[in-house]
Amino acid sequence: MAKIVTLGEIMLRLSTPGVSRFVQSDSFDVVYGGGEANVAVSVANYGHEAYFVTKLPDHEIGQSAINALRRFGVDTSYIARGGERVGIYYLETGASMRPSKVIYDRANSSIATAKYDEFDWKAIFKDAKWFHFSGITPALSDSAAELTKVALQEAKKYGVTTSVDLNYRKKLWTPEKAQSIMRPLMQYVDVCIGNEEDAELVLGFKPKGVDVHSGKLDIQGYQTIFKEMKEAFGFKMIATSLRESYSANHNGWRILLYDGKDFFESKRYEINPIVDRVGGGDSFSGGLIHGLLTKDNQLACEFAAAASALKHTIPGDFNLVNEQEVNTLLKGDASGRVQR
């Protein structure tokens, strides 16, 4: 199994119990999560040596976030300590036609104010096979953008494969700002994860061969887009999830992967009911990284789809499934029968 490094922010998530609204809650469930931290937990569950790199305050909440990572087998030895606060997000889980709501309170968190020289990049990337980050990390602050750039350059220096989940967050930055930061980073990226919407917002990418605003894209349309993205940014591979949203509890879910030569499409999962969709995209990244490191590309695509479909059934940000459980689903057993 491989050493896999992810970089980003882990936040304290405060969720209302069940599907209660914020205004009626007398308690919050405590969960820790964040895009890249969720990916680290995913790959740790598949048996990799997962390292999450971030900065957390030297107080009880910071320690609690570290404990949450360690509990699920993520190595936290490269986490810097200091700064003032842990970012927080509040989650009200939707039901049926009522959507979920997220309130962020993450400005000036420790990782947003961290400097790149607070980390020992040589130790971090020595013997590493994969480095993953998302568009959320460079969006946190200018210093976090610089930190991301340095991490990518260092990763490349040590011959590490890199992946990005474009993950546009409109509460963190504008498309103009996002493009000015993200476009120059793409030269260091091997595997790009994101849909045509993210590519337009984060990379300013407008495909010529297909109209993305005409309504529903077909697979042919994605193939055109992926080819053009590869040409524009030099990605080795591109992948996206295709979510069909029928309600807050009922989605269709598929994965598309382009390896620069061939296109792969996973089987389609009907997820109903959804237990917790936060972290669904991250579980896809985690499944894909594991798949690409250990399987052929068709199987990698199927593994990523099955892994992330399963995530939607688990409360919290983390995808707490192992390889065998994912394999059971991708081999066709979606019955949910008790396994004895």
Add this chain to the structure above:
Amino acid sequence: MDKKIVTFGEIMLRLTPPNYGIIEDAHDYLATYGGTEANVAISLAQFGHPTMFVSKLPNNQLGEAAVKYLNANKVDTSFIQMKGDNIGIYFLETGFGIRPSKVLYNRKSSSMTTLKPEELDAQSILKDVAWFHFSGITLSLSNDVRQSLMHLLKVAKSKGIFVSFDSNYRQSLWSIDDARKAYLDVAPYVDLFFATPFDAVNLYGVDAKYKGYDALKQLLIDHHATYVFGYERFVHQANENELKAYLIQKESILETTPIRFQIYDRIGGGDAFAAGIIHKLIQTNHKALEETLTFGLATSVLKHTLWGDAFKLNEKDVNKFIQNQSKEVVR
């Protein structure tokens, strides 16, 4: 009791691990809302006063939840500004026996810290108001908040409104030296200080040669105020304390005998004391000071037996407790 009481400050989301658990281990937090001036407002509303809390909260569901909490407790929220990004938070780890409680603040960039004087219609807020109350925590929040407060204090003075100030110095929020300047700025507007001899010397510039109650008497003289109320706390264990209350006037000193008691939740003990004192002063038109002091102490002691920030029992409950204690004020 028809004239209004206005309190001004920040209300935060309070997150407490259940069952005396520690923050590091928490899988869920009990959620309630609190903040010193909001707690005082809630208690005064329970005692039957028309009470308004003035503040600023984010225009999201968490801000709305805080407003609903105040409304549920009979506090008028019509002048709370709904703007800005975040609600302040404090994490409270509840101590037990020899293990002390811990508070962790997360409030530096809250909506309230961005409140500017021009956002407050001081004339309307203070119309038909008899009493204005605030604390040193509000003073510490930001320069904008201090300016807003000065604006309210000036209008309050021009209307002859009685002003009380709970010193409430918090070391984790600012240094003594930063604090002193702000305390000295507001002191001339204050009629009633809740303060300790430590506060008098360190925050209000009283000469260090004055000790104990003499320092508090000097505080009154230096800043032309009417009363200093306060209490002394003896900590036997995290959940067993003893309180003794005092009232200092220029010509006299009143002191209660101490009450020793078990603690269920000590947050808001000082706020309950302030509420008890303000209530009795208004109710008796400042004519029953011994009764006022006893009532304030009893309210505070009872608060320690209640979960959450605010004292929410009524006057009868406090009187019953006083009768049972049958402690007399001694001189």
